[in-house]
Amino acid sequence: MRKINFILLMLLLVGTAATAQNKAKAFNADNYASFGEKFKVNRVYNKAEMMKKYKKLKKGDTLVVQFESTIKSVCKKKGCWMKMELAGDDKSFVKFKDYAFFVPLNADNSEAIVYGKAFVDVESVEELRHYAKDAGKSKEEIEKITKPETTYAFMADGVYIKK
16 A cells, blocks of 8 residues: 555656646747846746745745746836736736846736745835836826735846747
8 A cells, every 4th residue: 555655646746847847848948038137947836826825925935936927017117027917816016136127118918937036025105106106007096005015026036028
């Protein structure tokens, strides 16, 4: 019985590793524009898996990961941040390490893979209004922001955006 359980466990582990390797092998850098640090694509989480990871984080925790999703919006002034889709209506607010690189202003609705640190953060009303202004929101929309917000934050070392 122990041998059967061991064999089943090994098959499960090999299957999981093969799936992760297939994702890495499927990545073709020629199909992506690179921003920031180039990184080896290996274990990439999808938006649902990433949401599960965020749900387990507490303020002060960080998790180094790669995840792939759709860019929902980009800073319209410089491309200095973007919001990426997570499961449900949630989004991850992605900034770029050391403010060292930006993404194209027209990257909305593009597929992207980000590499860096995921964490939970609380954005102040002032920061939220600043980001709303960067996103091109109206004065009325900006003034409706009156409470701090807990965000699923991400500090990206590198980004690949599908061409």
